[in-house]
Amino acid sequence: MITINNEPTAYTPIFLGTTQHSLRLSLEILIMVGMKLNDEIIETYNVSVSAIELGQLPDIGSEIAIDEITGSELSGFKAKLKQSDAKIQNTASTELEKLVDLKNVGRYQLLKGQKNMTQELNVPTLTNDNLILMRQMLGVTQKELSVTMGINEKTIRRIENKEQGISERFVNKLLAVYPELAQIIEVQFDWVSLTFPDLTSKQVIDDVLRLQDNLFLERPTSQNFYTREMAFAGEKNIYIQDFAPFKNPETQAIEQKFGTTLYLTGKGTRLFEKALLEQSMNWRNFFEKARQYRGHLTRLDIAINDKWGLLNMNDLVKAVQEKRFWSKSKSYAVHGN
Structure with a gap:
């Protein structure tokens, strides 16, 4: 039972992961919550919740002690935890700190050019x-x-x-x-696509992602020559596309055609980071595991969080417009400001 904008419902709130890039110094964090009814997720909400009240992050797919959700898509939703279950602490969970470390696949210093990635960064001297x-x-x-x-x-x-x-x-x-x-610049993965020539979507969920099957909604698709997709919480954040089982006209047996592609969108990567944390894995471990199943990357986007203005956006936009960049893509776009 949970109240949504003063309306009591029979839903059970389920934790589906955190949805924001930066968790550092966050007193409130954004999480995705699924509303479960009769073992099916009916709808989802992106809500802000007190990191201190929440304490430890629940496991993905488990019930979360939310009593009430208020707000709108325009102004955002806020969640209130059940006071009887909320563990009030002086500091947020150390698990959030672990999640911060997992998110940041690279960090650079503005002042001295120190880094923990192998690629050198041309960092200006302090003026x-x-x-x-x-x-x-x-x-x-x-x-x-x-x-x-x-x-x-x-x-x-x-x-x-x-x-x-x-x-x-x-x-x-x-x-x-x-x-x-x-810690001026943080580098994070923002989109990951992997193709597995020998797996089905169910095998990707069970063996590669290691997420609960019942958190995925099966539906038909005609995208990329596939015939079905399995979508996490019914949304296109984490989803796998493959071929639907078919009846062999000769043997009348139900057979499965192999070959599938996994998509972790921008929001999907953030949700999946909690699953990695639960499995005591980091992104490198995940990619190594994918390789064991003959998975290969088809897309990898990187987000750069520039907290102090080291990168001049006007200079970057101008460089793109003047085609002073290297890319396999023949097109580019500048979005908004």
Whole structure:
């Protein structure tokens, strides 16, 4: 039983995963909740919920202690947990921190160019103007910065006036007192497609994804020469397309044609990250496992979360418009701003 916009329903709320890219410092997180009735998911809601009240994240497909959902598609939905079940804590679950680490397949530092991926990143050196910008974004005065760093205010003033250069020692001190500057860019997977020539959709769900069969809705499709698809919670976030079973006209036996493609869309990758966490796996483990089933990547999109404005969007748009990029695709698009 759950109340949706003051209307009591007979639905049972089921946890389907988190749906946002960045969970760091989030007091509220976005999750997807399925409304189950007679063992079937009728509809889904993307709701914000208190990370502190929620405590540990439930397993995918398990019941979640939500008492009420209010809001709309336009303004967003909020969930209220059952007070009797909610475990109020001073801090959010450590599982959220594990999910943060799993999401970020690469992190780069703006100040020193350190990284945990093999590919080198051409990171600019810290300039006087950068320091002014960083101080403004941190919301501190020259005096406050000098006190925090334990240096003379005159040094800060001279650097910002371009009367003095920035030393390696200064950068190390800045990183020590503001460790958030060491995590400027986060790299995450945003779309994953894998083709399996020897599997059916059910085998992909059971053996590759290792998700519950009853969380998927079967329906016909004519896309990509396939005849059916299995959609997670009935939505096109995580779905598998393959050939429907057919009756052999000679033997009259029901046979299954092999060959299937798995799609994890932008939202789908975020939902699936919780499943990876439950299986004590990361993305690398998942791709290695897919290879064991002869799966090969057909699409892999990367999202770059640039928290401090290292990348200039106007420069990137101009570079795309002037075709100063390499791609197998013959088309491009700039969406919105």
